[in-house]
Amino acid sequence: MLNKLSKLSHQHKILAISSGGGHLTELIHSIKDISISREDITYVVFKTEYTKETLKGTNHYFIIDPHISKFKYLINAIWALLLYIRIRPTVLISTGAGIAIPMILIAKRFGCKIIFIETGARVTSPSRTGSFVYKYSDLFIVQYEPLLKHFPNAKLGTLL
Amino acid sequence: MILCLVGTNPYDFIRLVKTVDEIALKLDIPIIIQTGNTKYKPVNCEYFSFKAKKELNELMKKSELVISQGGYGSMTDAIMLRKKLIGVPRKIEFKESQDNQIELVEYYESKGYLQACYEIDKLEGIVLDILANKFIFNEYRRETDIKVSSIIKDFLND
Numbered sequence: 001m002l003n004k005l006s007k008l009s010h011q012h013k014i015l016a017i018s019s020g021g022g023h024l025t026e027l028i029h030s031i032k033d034i035s036i037s038r039e040d041i042t043y044v045v046f047k048t049e050y051t052k053e054t055l056k057g058t059n060h061y062f063i064i065d066p067h068i069s070k071f072k073y074l075i076n077a078i079w080a081l082l083l084y085i086r087i088r089p090t091v092l093i094s095t096g097a098g099i100a101i102p103m104i105l106i107a108k109r110f111g112c113k114i115i116f117i118e119t120g121a122r123v124t125s126p127s128r129t130g131s132f133v134y135k136y137s138d139l140f141i142v143q144y145e146p147l148l149k150h151f152p153n154a155k156l157g158t159l160l
Numbered sequence: 161m162i163l164c165l166v167g168t169n170p171y172d173f174i175r176l177v178k179t180v181d182e183i184a185l186k187l188d189i190p191i192i193i194q195t196g197n198t199k200y201k202p203v204n205c206e207y208f209s210f211k212a213k214k215e216l217n218e219l220m221k222k223s224e225l226v227i228s229q230g231g232y233g234s235m236t237d238a239i240m241l242r243k244k245l246i247g248v249p250r251k252i253e254f255k256e257s258q259d260n261q262i263e264l265v266e267y268y269e270s271k272g273y274l275q276a277c278y279e280i281d282k283l284e285g286i287v288l289d290i291l292a293n294k295f296i297f298n299e300y301r302r303e304t305d306i307k308v309s310s311i312i313k314d315f316l317n318d
Contacts, residue, residue, distance in 0.1 A: 035313075050210050091316065159303070
């Protein structure tokens with residue numbers, strides 16, 4: 001067992017990406033029990049007072065919140081590529097929202113494993129990000145049973 | 161104490177903050193509002209914009225009622241702490257959010273975890289009814305025993 005764990009921590013480098021607020025809280029909860037050295041987890045999130053405070057003492061990078069600006073979205077995509085090259089993760093974990101899409105596509109292209117967790121805010125109807133990312137995900141997790149209808153290959157986990 | 165939360169959503173939620181500020185005038189119980197990115201500043205009660213999650217949880221533990229935006233984070237925290245809870249969904253048509261918060265509020269309402277407030281002028285009545293113990297709140301029940309982190313662990317071990 002111990003052997004397996006240490007092997008795990010050597011093997012994986014996790015890039016954890018989400019927007020701020022509830023998405024980040026869920027993201028942190030989803031990986032807090034995983035036996036991997038904290039140095040091997042890097043967070044990429046929006047810069048807000050909340051995220052700055054919450055991520056103190058962790059590896060993290062901030063990205064801008066594009067809202068509905070296409071230009072800012074493009075900047076984010078370029079920034080995502082640079083960050084990806086810098087971090088070189090083996091696993092990407094995301095709880096959304098849309099901000100994670102460029103990074104997910106880049107990571108997939110480079111052969112990184114993709115784990116997507118549909119946010120707990122979604123109960124019966126899938127999020128746009130979730131629907132888009134589903135086909136790229138190696139592991140897709142939902143938190144409510146009704147969502148399994150939309151994502152038949154998803155795994156159901158208890159609320160984060 | 162009553163705690164009102166609007167979460168970290170980048171949009172204004174004046175409807176809720178202003179209404180709770182007005183209700184504060186009529187109640188004997190102190191109200192604290194987390195105003196987040198809402199620009200309206202309450203005049204009748206204490207307020208702050210953001211706090212670290214731990215501090216916020218401490219504050220929630222001391223509250224006898226939580227009035228929350230329909231966001232996942234604040235509502236589930238209150239439910240897990242078994243607080244009496246009112247969920248007030250932000251509405252896209254009022255430019256209060258990019259996402260629809262009604263779905264989650266309705267779902268939790270159907271489970272009996274909270275009282276929903278869809279029209280802001282009903283909020284005062286709901287607050288008074290809750291303070292008069294007119295509602296019964298159900299305890300949270302897990303939909304499955306499998307933790308998300310265990311699913312991820314299994315996946316990474318493969």
